[in-house]
Amino acid sequence: MSNAYNRPDQLSPELRRRVLDTARRLGYPGPDPVARSLRTRKAGAVGLLLTENLSYAFRDPAAIGFLEGLALACEDAGTGLLLVPANPEREDVASVHRAGVDGFVVYSVPDDDPHLAAVLERPVPTVVCDQPDLGTVDRVGIDDRGAMYELAKHLISLGHRRVGVVCMRLARDRNDGFVTADRQHAAHFHVQRNRLSGLAEAFSEAGVDWSQVPVVERFDHNTASGASGAAQVLDKDPQITALICTSDVLALGAMTEAARRGLRVPHDLTVTGFDGIRAGEEAGLTTVRQPVLEKGRAAGKLLLDASERSRPRSVNLSTELIIGKTSGPPRGGAEERWFGP
Amino acid sequence: MSNAYNRPDQLSPELRRRVLDTARRLGYPGPDPVARSLRTRKAGAVGLLLTENLSYAFRDPAAIGFLEGLALACEDAGTGLLLVPANPEREDVASVHRAGVDGFVVYSVPDDDPHLAAVLERPVPTVVCDQPDLGTVDRVGIDDRGAMYELAKHLISLGHRRVGVVCMRLARDRNDGFVTADRQHAAHFHVQRNRLSGLAEAFSEAGVDWSQVPVVERFDHNTASGASGAAQVLDKDPQITALICTSDVLALGAMTEAARRGLRVPHDLTVTGFDGIRAGEEAGLTTVRQPVLEKGRAAGKLLLDASERSRPRSVNLSTELIIGKTSGPPRGGAEERWFGP
DNA sequence: AATTGGTTCTGAACCGTTACGGTCCTTTCA
DNA sequence: TGAAAGGACCGTAACGGTTCAGAACCAATT
Numbered sequence: 034m035s036n037a038y039n040r041p042d043q044l045s046p047e048l049r050r051r052v053l054d055t056a057r058r059l060g061y062p063g064p065d066p067v068a069r070s071l072r073t074r075k076a077g078a079v080g081l082l083l084t085e086n087l088s089y090a091f092r093d094p095a096a097i098g099f100l101e102g103l104a105l106a107c108e109d110a111g112t113g114l115l116l117v118p119a120n121p122e123r124e125d126v127a128s129v130h131r132a133g134v135d136g137f138v139v140y141s142v143p144d145d146d147p148h149l150a151a152v153l154e155r156p157v158p159t160v161v162c163d164q165p166d167l168g169t170v171d172r173v174g175i176d177d178r179g180a181m182y183e184l185a186k187h188l189i190s191l192g193h194r195r196v197g198v199v200c201m202r203l204a205r206d207r208n209d210g211f212v213t214a215d216r217q218h219a220a221h222f223h224v225q226r227n228r229l230s231g232l233a234e235a236f237s238e239a240g241v242d243w244s245q246v247p248v249v250e251r252f253d254h255n256t257a258s259g260a261s262g263a264a265q266v267l268d269k270d271p272q273i274t275a276l277i278c279t280s281d282v283l284a285l286g287a288m289t290e291a292a293r294r295g296l297r298v299p300h301d302l303t304v305t306g307f308d309g310i311r312a313g314e315e316a317g318l319t320t321v322r323q324p325v326l327e328k329g330r331a332a333g334k335l336l337l338d339a340s341e342r343s344r345p346r347s348v349n350l351s352t353e354l355i356i357g358k359t360s361g362p363p364r365g366g367a368e369e370r371w372f373g374p
Numbered sequence: 375m376s377n378a379y380n381r382p383d384q385l386s387p388e389l390r391r392r393v394l395d396t397a398r399r400l401g402y403p404g405p406d407p408v409a410r411s412l413r414t415r416k417a418g419a420v421g422l423l424l425t426e427n428l429s430y431a432f433r434d435p436a437a438i439g440f441l442e443g444l445a446l447a448c449e450d451a452g453t454g455l456l457l458v459p460a461n462p463e464r465e466d467v468a469s470v471h472r473a474g475v476d477g478f479v480v481y482s483v484p485d486d487d488p489h490l491a492a493v494l495e496r497p498v499p500t501v502v503c504d505q506p507d508l509g510t511v512d513r514v515g516i517d518d519r520g521a522m523y524e525l526a527k528h529l530i531s532l533g534h535r536r537v538g539v540v541c542m543r544l545a546r547d548r549n550d551g552f553v554t555a556d557r558q559h560a561a562h563f564h565v566q567r568n569r570l571s572g573l574a575e576a577f578s579e580a581g582v583d584w585s586q587v588p589v590v591e592r593f594d595h596n597t598a599s600g601a602s603g604a605a606q607v608l609d610k611d612p613q614i615t616a617l618i619c620t621s622d623v624l625a626l627g628a629m630t631e632a633a634r635r636g637l638r639v640p641h642d643l644t645v646t647g648f649d650g651i652r653a654g655e656e657a658g659l660t661t662v663r664q665p666v667l668e669k670g671r672a673a674g675k676l677l678l679d680a681s682e683r684s685r686p687r688s689v690n691l692s693t694e695l696i697i698g699k700t701s702g703p704p705r706g707g708a709e710e711r712w713f714g715p
Numbered sequence: 716a717a718t719t720g721g722t723t724c725t726g727a728a729c730c731g732t733t734a735c736g737g738t739c740c741t742t743t744c745a
Numbered sequence: 746t747g748a749a750a751g752g753a754c755c756g757t758a759a760c761g762g763t764t765c766a767g768a769a770c771c772a773a774t775t
Contacts, residue, residue, distance in 0.1 A: 068731035091442035101432035409761035
């Protein structure tokens with residue numbers, strides 16, 4: 034029976050035809066994929082765990098790029114890609130337990146997420162992306178800290194000393210407002226924590242007291258958040274000369290807010306982002322470009338490449354500092370500040 | 375055993391603790407989801423079949439919107455969403471057979487696609503979207519023909535009689551060039567066929583000989599195709615006053631090409647799209663807006679709503695004609711043409 | 716003491732497939 | 746003609762759960 038469908042060479046064409054005929058006559062719909070998976074111990078799919086509502090992934094350009102890369106890798110391998118529903122509000126990890134997959138890709142979830150813990154308990158290979166290196170599973174990511182450090186150095190060389198920051202959510206709880214030093218350090222999102230830490234390091238080295246720098250957090254990740262975050266920072270300290278955002282989406286929102294206030298970018302205010310999305314490129318945004326598609330593809334390849342599973346691998350992709358039209362020397366000139374009070 | 379995990383009320387807490395303890399000690403990783411699926415006859419996932427390389431879906435804004443809506447519906451139901459790899463080049467339907475799912479959503483594939491045929495043979499509920507009504511499975515879509523008819527009427531009322539068309543692929547074979555009347559009629563993509571037919575009907579009613587209208591087809595769906603398609607139409611007949619594109623993405627590309635030629639839109643050339651994507655909105659594109667997200671959500675709901683499975687349902691969502699800044703009367707004025715030779 | 720009722724626990728059947736090994740039949744060659 | 750070899754076919758045992766019937770046990774009632 035099974036052979037008739039899957040192994041035509043194991044039996045005579047005549048028998049095969051007869052088997053298939055009677056199968057059709059009896060209304061047999063073909064081998065059941067689930068039973069096959071049970072027997073062969075292969076599900077033919079990899080699971081993707083996202084921290085957000087599934088639908089969020091389709092709104093964030095960086096996430097879409099990652100998804101595209103991952104889908105590409107899966108397609109090459111003829112594997113399905115299962116989007117696992119993981120509502121961050123409910124702590125319901127049943128969906129992780131229920132997922133019939135040969136492996137998991139975990140993309141940018143908080144490091145204390147119960148879904149992540151549930152994935153790690155499953156006896157299947159796993160790749161984490163934009164997460165801390167767990168040492169036990171494969172990882173792919175970028176040097177968020179170093180990239181942001183470099184961006185900060187650029188701003189510092191332009192003469193910026195009084196800056197503000199708008200960042201994405203730092204933990205699972207909603208905190209739309211200013212961020213304490215403690216919260217920055219304890220951030221559960223690896224990516225955000227490292228970007229902030231890169232900034233803090235660079236500016237501290239330049240003699241700036243980082244604890245005095247206004248850092249505003251936004252739970253939702255969209256341009257509206259970028260705008261309101263920028264407003265909150267500018268209200269707190271109208272004297273800042275640069276607004277550093279930890280994503281392009283936030284930066285684009287910040288630019289809208291700057292325009293609303295009549296601030297010219299970069300003459301009156303420098304704005305920077307992170308990611309290198311298309312819309313940012315079109316706006317001439319100064320940012321760090323990261324290879325989101327490659328990240329997805331690398332994650333997929335790592336997961337599907339059975340060889341060398343001996344010890345966990347860690348892949349770091351390279352980023353590129355893009356100096357666009359939204360960064361420039363602070364109003365009044367760099368020199369004034371260099372030698373000022 | 376099973377009860378210890380899933381039915382805590384069926385046994386005493388003491389035994390449950392003991393069972394779970396020894397399970398942990400033996401390194402038992404929890405119930406196997408595949409075995410459970412086999413027994414319960416529920417896979418906990420729905421499959422999505424797309425005609426294109428999986429990764430294409432993440433480049434097309436309309437497809438992303440659909441995906442988002444579908445993901446939303448799945449999330450609400452706690453169901454996974456399996457992206458089934460269906461390489462349109464190879465006729466390999468094994469991926470469809472291998473997919474362990476409780477149902478399929480089929481989105482905009484050619485009506486002669488072998489993958490679609492394979493899905494219909496599987497004994498699971500199916501919803502087709504942007505496809506002809508098969509009568510045997512649920513369907514969700516819009517009135518492509520009527521919407522395009524209305525758009526055409528708008529152009530006709532402005533005075534346009536000499537027009538050109540750029541459309542998406544009409545069949546599985548690549549044909550980057552002009553389209554015969556035969557090919558238009560026999561188009562295997564339901565959506566494109568109906569949009570063209572709506573145009574043909576409206577312009578025929580206005581006395582235009584549709585067989586003389588240049589219609590150019592592009593296999594790849596991106597702005598570059600829109601630009602080159604527009605170029606091909608304009609080269610063939612530089613006198614046309616309106617360029618009708620069957621998608622916003624193509625229309626945006628056409629606008630680029632118009633600008634390259636020094637044609638002002640809409641003064642020298644009217645350009646229209648279809649879909650109502652964000653980028654088109656920002657460009658002030660005249661287009662038909664369709665509720666892509668709602669389409670995805672409706673497809674998911676239809677599939678996951680077990681009730682009233684008696685006879686196939688068909689859902690038509692409504693569209694809206696958006697008159698933007700890219701359409702206007704033809705150069706020389708409408709009247710001149712109305713009463714001209 | 717026997718019946719009844721209720722709860723907790725155990726064992727076996729079943730889901731549908733694939734892998735494996737054994738039987739049988741045909742062919743080939745000494 | 747007989748033995749060996751090989752191909753075609755078939756039967757059966759897992760795979761790892763869920764479910765359900767019924768056994769075992771305890772307490773309360775007659």
